[in-house]
Amino acid sequence: MNVKDVIIIGGGSTGCGIARDLALRGISHCLIEKNDFAAGATGACHGLLHSGGRYAVADTDAAAECIAENRILSRIGRKCVEQTGGLFVRLPGDSKKYRDAFLKGCERLGIETEVLSPTRALELVPSLNPALEEAVRVPDCSIDPFRLCMLNIVSSKARGGEIFTHHEVINIIKERGRCVGVKLKEKLSSSIKEIRGKVIVNAAGAWAQRIAILAGSSLPMTLSKGSLVVTNHRLSNMVINRLRPPSDGDIIVPNEAVCLAGTTSVAVDSPDNLEVTSGEVETVAWEAASMVPEFEDVRLIRTYAGVRALLNSESLDGRQISRSFQIIDHKNGLFSIIGGKLSTYRLMAEKLCDAVMRHLDLKRACLTAEKPLEGQEELRGYPLSDRLESLKDIICECELVRRSDVERVIQRISPKHIGDIQHRTRLGMGPCQGGFCTYRALGVMQETGKVSPEESIEILKEFLQRRFKGIRPVLWGDQLREEQLIEYIYLGILSMESY
Ligand SMILES: Cc1cc2nc3c(=O)[nH]c(=O)nc-3n(C[C@H](O)[C@H](O)[C@H](O)COP(=O)(O)OP(=O)(O)OC[C@H]3O[C@@H](n4cnc5c(N)ncnc54)[C@H](O)[C@@H]3O)c2cc1C
Structure with missing residues (x-):
């Protein structure tokens, strides 16, 4: 039976940070994410590594956390x-x-x-x-939230952390009132797995209340x-x-x-x-x-x-509630962590792991503030123009993503969604929003034999629908003209209309 010390639910910055922290403390763990990493608030944020200035007048606890973490992340995460x-x-x-x-x-x-x-x-x-x-x-x-999550996961995987992306936690297994494991469903195949753990960490962000309810606990948010x-x-x-x-x-x-x-x-x-x-x-x-x-x-x-x-908080509206975070020990083997910021994800992970270590009666210090994020050697840094080594083999002109970058991701994770490649390379995140490079990336996926032609049509359909949802609210003027060109490429040249 698959048994871990800690099961983490959620692959946003908080969950990925917890996985790295546990890995560096030598604690066995797995992380379960229903989509890809950074699929929730993490990938939908501004990507501002706060100095704390925004909170310096009215939310000084959050501001103090931000400036301390800003300095730490600037040191340990130079490539993100x-x-x-x-x-x-x-x-x-x-x-x-x-x-x-x-x-x-x-x-x-x-x-x-x-x-x-x-x-x-x-x-x-x-x-x-x-x-x-x-x-x-x-x-x-x-700060690049996608890179940040991936780099945290590098440390987890290197120390035996098991990572299940595109797996959704659908139930929490309880025995004698205690949470002892989770049931997870693989999204593509709908197959069900069971994993047992001593502690379950609910880092599901805006979905955390639902996880708490599965565990029979409450978490008003x-x-x-x-x-x-x-x-x-x-x-x-x-x-x-x-x-x-x-x-x-x-x-x-x-x-x-x-x-x-x-x-x-x-x-x-x-x-x-x-x-x-x-x-x-x-x-x-x-x-x-x-x-x-x-x-x-x-x-x-x-x-x-x-x-x-x-x-x-019933008396405050969204902007007035503190951006600091809270850890809740539900006293049944489930710990929840809510609130906070992307900027303070490392500190949040540290405090959560400290609480879990106390619960497990173990003493191992947090190392995440000292050690640089692993895996940065492979990444190109800032500014973007420094990445312009050669235009040969560029697949995404906007973000200067090379064919070799895409091939590396395909070999490592056999992606079944175009987002899996985007999040790891930034393909399609620039001005054309994937309009001109997604079909090239799909071509590379097919050439490597990792997806069949039928699968690649499904992947493309899912991508186009997701892309259009984001683009529709800004369709006017030049953007509408460009969109008509892209529509022509996909519906006309690539005949997507017939699928
Ligand atoms: C619009 C916006 C802008 C922001 N801008 C900034 C900013 O510039 N700087 C900053 O520091 N902070 C910013 N924040 C705050 C920051 O984004 C969040 O605090 C942080 O990303 C939260 O990370 P998280 O991992 O806790 O949650 P999330 O990123 O939401 O992660 C939770 C994950 O849990 C997964 N999940 C949910 N249910 C299940 C399940 N049943 N099974 C498996 N997985 C599940 C979800 O798919 C999701 O990926 C912003 C927030 C928003 C909304």
Whole structure:
């Protein structure tokens, strides 16, 4: 029988971080993820490695966690953290009182700041609104959540961690009131497996309440949807924040070849079937344009949304609830971890693993803050232009992904979804959103014999539907024209209409 010390449910940043932490402490574990890594809030976030500035006035615990982890991740994760730096910009009408409180808060928390004149800020980011009154420089960074998850998993796998992606936990096995294992279903074949464990960790993010219910426990949570838009090029090389209390559309993050802007905060009952409304697109683009006016007419190429899982609070709305995290020992062998940030995933994992170690009566120190993430040697770093060694064999021009990168992933994980390749190489994540490179990648998959022609049609159909869902809310002007070309390629040249 397959028995582990710890079973982790959820392959977002929290679950992957826990897997790495347990691996480095020598604890046997497995991780179960119903889709691919980073399929929940992790892959749907801004990718901002917070300096803590955003929370320095009203959520100082979260801010202190952010700055400490920002420094650690910048050290241990050089190939997934781009040292962009960030600016908080104060526009006409934005409160000077808030600015003073911001600077004071940052000073108290040890977050480095530099107040910049409009001229200096415009030298750093020429696309900024020239009417800005001032800007404050902070050590914000851009972080790749997909790479982050994969790199954490490298350490887990290297030390015997078993990883089940595309497997969903459908039940928790209980004996005499205690959780002793899980039942999981493989998504493609629907086959059922059983794994036993001494401790079960619920790192299922916005789905954590459902896991708790399977275990007969309760976990009241507030769910808040945030929507983002993606631009067709990089409008700023630094993270841009609005110098005001956190609100809609006040963050722009450079992300490889594009920029991500968001978000909104809308209470939702379920984390599934998220839709981005045209009203949300307008709000985000409008607010982003007040900081970077090019947003008024830049081509938006996609939208996406994720759900924040926040500690329940009846009296506060989504933006007011602390971004710190909570660990709950349900006293039946199940531990849940909710709240927090991508930026603080390592600390969250450390605290959760400390609690699990106490429960197992074991003493082994956490090593994740000292050891660099393993597997980074294989990755190319920043900036993107440094990756331009040769145009030969490039499959994805937007993100400069080579045929050999795609082949390596195919050999390692035999992917059955195009997303499995995207998340590991960034194929299709740039301006064309996979329009011009997905069919090439599928061709490589077929050539290697890992998928049959029939399977590749199914993979392509799933991809096109998912892609269209994200693109539909921004279909106007040039983006609509480009989309018609892509539609022609798939429906006309590749005859997808007949499938
Ligand atoms: C719009 C938005 C923007 C954000 N921006 C930032 C940012 O810029 N910086 C930052 O630091 N933080 C940001 N955050 C917060 C951050 O994204 C989250 O705190 C973090 O990613 C949560 O990670 P997680 O692993 O706990 O949850 P998730 O990433 O949601 O992972 C949970 C996983 O559990 C899996 N799962 C669920 N049920 C099951 C089951 N039954 N069986 C198997 N697997 C299951 C899901 O598929 C999912 O992959 C943002 C959040 C949102 C929503």
